Amino acid sequence: MADQWTCPFCNHHQVVTENFQSSFSKFHIGKSKHGDTGLAHTATRCVNPDCNEVALSVRFVKAISGNNGWGIQRGIEEWELRPSNSSKLQPDYIPLALREDYFEACAIRNTSPKASATLARRCLQGMIRDFCGIAKGRLIDEIKELNQRLDGGTAPRGVEPETVEAIDAVRGIGNIGAHMEKDINLVIDVDPGEAQALIELIEMLFDEWYVARHKREQRLAAVKAIAAEKKAAIATGRAQIAENAPTVDDEAPVIEVGTRKLT
Ligand SMILES: [Zn+2]
Incomplete structure (x- = not known):
């Protein structure tokens, strides 16, 4: 051949x-x-x-x-x-818009890596807005803000400095796709490997941010449920003890049983 x-x-x-x-x-x-x-x-x-x-x-x-x-x-x-262009199934507690961008970026990775990188970049930006609550005009400003919050200790739990560095490192790849039409003389190809790097970063962030947070919330809810159960059990137990105990009533007549007084 x-x-x-x-x-x-x-x-x-x-x-x-x-x-x-x-x-x-x-x-x-x-x-x-x-x-x-x-x-x-x-x-x-x-x-x-x-x-x-x-x-x-x-x-x-x-x-x-x-x-x-x-x-x-x-x-x-x-x-x-x-190379595999298959996307991984993502849990539905991740916002639909983010999942859709991710699935589409995976689907067109080999046929249209430039468009795939652009979608992946939009998904990254969407995650910073949704998970970190930072919305500015440009991704670069959002990353700066996220870095400041990391330094100040106010970034959401699960956001690590290495992750933000990785986002910043691949930001340029998606920018090429997003700003192609602004500079028509700039012809830079995004190859499927670069698009894949963005997709893998998204998968990592889905996991480190959304899945980790969801698991933490579930563990916490389980602990709370156990605590509530115990509290209810203790309350029931106390009520039963109180019910079975002889009632003390000063105004009630003294009942004589044999020679023993029950008061
Ligand atoms: Zn090759």
């Missing part, structure tokens, strides 16, 4: 020769609703020495019997294994 190929990791255009391999194996599991089926996979190594990554894809295919044995008739379903 001598084909044109663009590496999804570094965007390097190249002709694929010996750095490509494909294989097919027929499933011997009987005839399915799709007919005879099998699995085909391809592996391509990037010839760019700075990248040298391996892209992997797998296809579930309809198999056909020919003169040379089984072959591929057509693909049924296909998955890109490397």
